[in-house]
Amino acid sequence: MGFLLNASARRRTDSDHEMLLIGLTGGIGSGKSTVADALAARGAGVIDTDVIARELTEPEQPALAEIAATFGADLIGPDGRLDRDALRMQVFSDPDARTRLEGILHPRIKDRMLERLAALDAPYAVLVIPLLFETNQHTLVDRVLVVDIPEGAQRERVRRRSGLTLGEIDRIVASQISREERLALADDILDNSGDLPALLAQAERIHLKYIDLAEDGKDREVR
Numbered sequence: 127m128g129f130l131l132n133a134s135a136r137r138r139t140d141s142d143h144e145m146l147l148i149g150l151t152g153g154i155g156s157g158k159s160t161v162a163d164a165l166a167a168r169g170a171g172v173i174d175t176d177v178i179a180r181e182l183t184e185p186e187q188p189a190l191a192e193i194a195a196t197f198g199a200d201l202i203g204p205d206g207r208l209d210r211d212a213l214r215m216q217v218f219s220d221p222d223a224r225t226r227l228e229g230i231l232h233p234r235i236k237d238r239m240l241e242r243l244a245a246l247d248a249p250y251a252v253l254v255i256p257l258l259f260e261t262n263q264h265t266l267v268d269r270v271l272v273v274d275i276p277e278g279a280q281r282e283r284v285r286r287r288s289g290l291t292l293g294e295i296d297r298i299v300a301s302q303i304s305r306e307e308r309l310a311l312a313d314d315i316l317d318n319s320g321d322l323p324a325l326l327a328q329a330e331r332i333h334l335k336y337i338d339l340a341e342d343g344k345d346r347e348v349r
């Protein structure tokens with residue numbers, strides 16, 4: 127067993143992997159995908175739960191049939207594809223609906239994530255989980271890496287990319303854990319208030335740190 131002696135091991139509860147597990151999270155538009163791509167390019171094993179959620183709701187997938195049965199067949203277009211915006215609108219302001227949707231997707235996401243994790247060959251693994259704290263999945267990982275962004279820059283970047291209105295962005299931000307709470311729960315923080323090169327330089331440093339931690343874990347295993 128590796129990683130039992132570092133501070134992060136306190137999180138090792140309902141999961142027991144040999145590989146160092148990093149949970150990567152942050153608010154909407156904070157830069158999670160950018161960081162995940164940079165770490166993957168360095169050799170980290172990256173598993174993105176948003177990507178898995180999209181795969182699970184492709185046409186013909188069992189989860190999609192369950193979503194249609196629960197939320198209405200009109201969410202599926204004539205091409206068999208899920209109308210993600212319509213579903214988001216339905217669950218966004220309705221906590222019960224949101225819980226039902228999570229009940230359909232989360233167990234499947236977790237299964238697929240663990241399956242991919244078992245197949246990874248990498249020095250450490252990064253699980254990209256946007257709602258890591260909100261869904262209590264920080265108990266799954268050894269360390270939590272938060273990408274932090276000030277609210278002004280966050281609104282601006284999301285607006286530029288998504289076409290959401292500022293009001294819609296504010297509602298999404300308000301539905302997530304606060305920036306302060308997220309930072310308080312982080313083990314490692316990347317500050318994305320600067321430009322892209324500044325973020326990538328931090329990603330490089332954290333990658334080297336994780337390589338070291340992964341090596342330490344292996345050493346303890348051997349001893």
Ligand SMILES: Nc1ncnc2c1ncn2[C@@H]1O[C@H](COP(=O)(O)OP(=O)(O)OP(=O)(O)O)[C@@H](O)[C@H]1O
Nearest residue numbers: 153154155156157158159160283287320321322325
């Ligand atoms: N430091 C930066 N300077 C300028 N643009 C940036 C910076 N970091 C990220 N971006 C841009 O901001 C947008 C959001 O970044 P990214 O997609 O990595 O965030 P995310 O946290 O994965 O978003 P989401 O929560 O929507 O999945 C992207 O268009 C990205 O290229």
